[in-house]
Amino acid sequence: MAGPAPVPSVADEAPLISSRFLYRLTAIVAVLVALTVAIGIGGHWFGQRIALAGHTEGTEELLIRIGQDELSLPANTIRFRDQRRSGVAERVDLYLTWPELKGYSADLRPRFDDIAQSSALIFLQLSQSTMSRDMSGRLDPIYSKLFDGEPQPVNFGLTLHRLRSDSGYGNEIVLSARRPGAPDYVVRCLLPGSGENPTSGDCQRDIHIGQDLTVLYRFSSALLKDWQHIDAAVRLFVETRLAK
Secondary structure (H helix, E strand, O other): OOOOOOOOOHHHHOOOOOHHHHHHHHHHHHHHHHHHHHHHHHHHHHHHHHHHOOOOOOOOEEEEEEOOEEEEEEHHHEOOHHHOOOEEOOEEEEEEEOOOOOOOOOOOHHHHHOHHHHHHEEEEEEEEOOOOOOOOOOOOOOHHHHEOOOOEEOHHHOEEEEEOOOOOOOOOEEEEEEEOOEEEEEEEEOOOOOOOOOOOOOEEEEEEEOOOEEEEEEEOHHHHHHHHHHHHHHHHHHHOOEOO
16 A cells, blocks of 8 residues: 655745745846946936037027126037136137037037038137237237338238247247228238148137127138138127127
């Protein structure tokens, strides 16, 4: 006769996977999912930051006071991140496309990021005036005393003046032009040598605007043909953003 059936032990009746193990596994899975989402969000954010490379597409108006002048400037025209805030500032640096005079945007990104296209940008620095005369006003009392040799007529209605080697301006030259009913146009440039390409800011000029504001702007010598339009456009851009 067969003996009695064996009595199942506690170990035989225990589930193959314990509840505690399931809880731990669920918690681990939840943590991994959360990490994956966080990495995805963080990677997207970080990727955007890299793509922007310090630029912003924001167009909110920032109210910035420099000396006695207050300006309303779109955030995407301000070059440096730490200057994109309203309030009092010693200076603010801008960059604008030429000829549109627009700030950074996704559509215009190549001009801001591709050095080969950077000659299509104009760089402005706005600060409180430290001199009573702007560059045009310094032509006769200062620059003319440093000229070396005879002036040379060049393209676009400009006249080239070379500077003495001891003038402190290195290899820069001065370009000027007569303007009916206005002071002479004056700009300093470091022109490229033979076989060299112009840089994005090898010409610079400063003008006085507003109550006490100096606008120093730099542009490529490749744009000298547009000097009259650039000067008028820069002046209009700043004047229209002065707080009334």
